[in-house]
Amino acid sequence: MSTTTNVPPAPAPAPAAGPKVNRLGLPVTDYQGAKSTLCPGCGHDVITNTLIAAFWEMGVEPHKVAKMSGIGCSSKTTNYFLNRSWGFNAVHGRMPSVATGAVLANRTLVGVGVSGDGDTAAIGMGQFVHLLRRNVPMLYVIENNGVYGLTKGQFSPTSDYGSKLKTGVVNDLPAIDLCTLAIELGCGFVARTFSADRKQLLQILRAAVAHRGLALVDVISPCVTFNDHPGSTKSYDYGRQNEQPIHELGFVPTWEKAAQEVDVPAGESMNVDMPNGGTIRIKKLGRDFDPRDKAAALDLLRESGAKQEFLTGLFYVNPEQKNFFDLLDLGPDALATLPESKVRPSRAALDRINEELR
Ligand SMILES: Cc1ncc(C[n+]2csc(CCOP(=O)(O)OP(=O)(O)O)c2C)c(N)n1
Ligand code: SF4
Ligand SMILES: [Mg+2]
Secondary structure, three states, X not given: OOOOOOOOOOOOOOOOOOOOEOOOOOEHHHHEOOOOOOOOOOHXXXXXXXXXHHHHHHOOOHHXXXXXXXXXXXXXXXXXXXXXXXXXXXXXXXXXXXXXXXXXXXXXXXXXXXXXXHHHHOOOHHHHHHXXXXXXXXXXXXXXXXXXXXXXXXXXXXXXXXXXXXXXXXXXXXXXXXXXXXXXXXXXXXXXXXXXXXXXXXXXXXXXXXXXXXXXXXXXXXXXXXXXXXXXXXXXXXXXXXXXXXXXXXXXXXXXXXXXXXXXXXXXXXXXXXXXXXXXXXXXXXXXXOOOOHHHHHHHHHHHHHOOOEEXXXXXXXXXXXXXXXXXXXXOOOHHHOOHHHHOOOHHHHHHHHHHHO
């Protein structure tokens, strides 16, 4: 007689614990890119890693993202995240026009531009201002270290008046404040943060991804090789000692039911609902500031700029602002996928136009 007949079978081995996945079922490794070749400790690498976290947590499909950049250490970083996405590395300062073309040709893509303070505010300024005034829907990250890192650390247009190079040379030109400029020119999401303040950076990037128009995120991102010394106002030490967050904020996407997902303690707070879903939760920190008030945002930046204060946070948000697609009355389909019958005028239509031009 068998003694094993009634012995229940051994339980099936528990499935091996797999990697943590996002709402699409994708592990974070699906959002990573090539290994960085930047200097160890460069602030730009922190931004890269936080972009990976933000896109993974937001559950954006990697193949629906188009990454664009210009030239500089900062512009190299689009190679270091989202290696399953589309990408284009443009000429120095010319990313905005390439990005405009890409998102117009396929409005179903999520546009992400990464640029430097030189790429944006020096050679690229002529293109950047038109991206702002058109409100082209995309995330635009400025990795702002106050120098041209790739060409060995010359002052850039965002270097503060009176700040010093490693050689002791003092900057005698006033800085351009890119957040003030963006608000003036009609950008509907404008934030400044610090690459060493990863918690704030992550929440701002998550909210920026949910915005319907151009979201400008100016990240002070120290260059450890050329601008991290005493006398610099873009060094880690300067940033850590002088950063003044204007509020605490968190972004709660629609599928994250509970507010506890976001680390915003109870207190005097406000909610800003985003049209594509999700809510920005803002807790005031001392000052009575509402980022939906454009005039207040400009006043705050002008006053703090005159005092050379390093404020961080979401300065301005207008979730309802018309973007470039609205202004062009663009249909829901990607232009790039329309059949020839829809994009090519008929012979009769061409004849009519030619007739009118006679
Ligand atoms: C047309 C053109 N002019 C000048 C250069 C040289 N150049 C390369 S990167 C760069 C500045 C990059 O500075 P920034 O955008 O701040 O990026 P960072 O390296 O600091 O991240 C310059 C002037 C170039 N590549 N092309
Ligand atoms: S030179 Fe500066 S900006 Fe470029 S990788 Fe090195 S630390 Fe970063
Ligand atoms: Mg720079």
